[in-house]
Amino acid sequence: MLSFFKTPRIRGGVHAKEHKTATAALPIATNFPLPKKLYIPLQQHVGKPAEPLIMVGDKVLKGQLLAYSQGLISAPVHAPSSGIIVDVNDYPAPHPSALPIRMIVLETDGKDEWIKTQLVDDPFQLNPEEISLCVGAAGIVGLGGATFPTAVKLNMGRENHVDTLIINGSECEPYLCCDDRLMQERAEQIIDGVRLMLHGMESEHAVVAIEDNKPQAFLAMRAAADPYASVNVIQIPTRYPMGWDRQLIRYVTGKEVPVGCRSSEIGVTIHNVGTAYAVHKAIRYGQPLLNRVVTVAGGAVKRPMNVEVPFGTLISELFEFCEVNQQETARIIMGGPMMGDSLPHGALPTVKATSGILALTQSELKNTDEQPCIRCASCVSVCPAGLRPLDMANNIRINQLDAAVDLGLKDCISCGCCSYICPSNIPLVQFFKYASGEVVARQQAQHKSEQTKRLMDARNARMERIAQQQREEELARIAAKAERERLKAEQEALV
């Protein structure tokens, strides 16, 4: 009875058909043939792009630093295999627009020869700062898809005296199960990574949260965490978007992250299981982040699987390995079907953010014939951020973005629940994505017009100053001339 009065711990959300059975039972494939060429973008993370320090023609070894991080929020990029650098140039990015981005092209020599790595005997003797430095130098970023540099997050956690580390094993997107497989097969390594992160943040307590549709992963992780009192493994309900950090924090700790605050400000930090595994490899074996497990699935994939691929592998090569039917493929999606980005073609590289590549058939896509809104308010009840999607969309439709911002546009996380549930197929989240971009563009335009006014004022002041100077010089010249003539007249008078 009392629980009736408690605030609900999950807000909104949907339960889409999971589509995970085809891949969740198969072990991670590690026999992916090394591609001839790897296309490695210099920016695979949030923040500033990395700066290359190699030249075309250089021979590099596996794990060698190719580009160093610049600025506070950035991550370095390493060679995923040994070979020769053949180009540093603009190539299409794995992005819905496929616009060019700077990439290093590495022609592999097939030897996969490692650079010499330094090993630490007991990482728990290291300073917490050294853990962050190692993680930063290994180029580790959040592998759940947000790609925020992990070292920065560890530092923030330490500075804010975070008491709880939540490890996100929810993997709530349909189709994806790379984290599920990772937890089943490499649970001990993940738990070791979690303990290293705890050490790096000087925190005491970690909670690994796994959705209850992954019982195998839960059992494996609980067994691995059993010897350590600091790591607790729990099951959480299966509901998209359970993996959204604020939703997960709310469920696990009961605390709500205030608008405009970071989770570390309320004493919680959240990391993905894949990130914990990468931390384990970086600190125990000195291996930088060079590859990741990618789920290849969808109706057009003949051999769907989880496969470990080096960064820079072209999606088309991945599709060849998994025998994707090109004719049936109606849409290629990087990430999950709810929040992922659709890609125009397959000649784009996999990056640190690539948790999955989906090749969907026409029958798997949602019908997009838009009908009038019937005011059923389904979108309101599923919105995990507590917004009113239909009102926001109506304002955006008539370009009243300020009104949409007042309704909370900036709190929209683009999870897509509203578009998924809408019986009239209204492209709600698409409106919000458009509007968010437009709001940024308007802010930039506003900034530019202020800058223009400043530049114009500066120019006018300079012109005024120059004119003033010229006037003064003119007057001085006239005065000098008058003086000369006066002297001349005096001399003539003397003569």
Place this chain on the structure above:
Amino acid sequence: MYVLSAIVSLTLLGLFLGLLLGIAGKYLKVESSPIVDELEALLPGSQCGQCGFPGCRPAAEALSEGNAPATMCPPGGSALAEQIAALLGLDLDLSDVKEPELLVARVSEDTCTGCTRCFKVCPTDAIVGAPKQIHAVVADACIACKKCVDVCPTECLQMHPVEVTLRNWRWAKPHHVPAQSLGTGSNAVC
């Protein structure tokens, strides 16, 4: 007695304040409407004349008198229209407003003679160069006023649309989308 003193004091107060207002009205009179200044500050200030008025000040006057719609400024686009409407308290339907196409000036290096005429007229100092040296445009400072295009003797200065890169790429506004078209992944649910 109390009633009488209240009436007298309030009457005196009223007369005094009325006198004060009368004097203030005479001596503190504002020549032009302050709303015109506020409107002018919002307008781009490049005096381009695309609205049909001879400059931003006359346009602001017309706006304040209600002789021009809030959507009158083509370079400002709907962002400016929204600000004007908020200031004047107007209702606004922006579904027909066209967003201005972003342009930037660029120097063709083959034909530039280094005559320095363009950077003398540039209102934002966005062109750099020296006599008999090829000039260049600082794209971030260019406001696409086209003054340099008019004075360039070799037509080497031309306006180009701003190049779309990953930094300024934005999602397009959705309209009735056929099933095949490129949308976000969130269309594709099972």
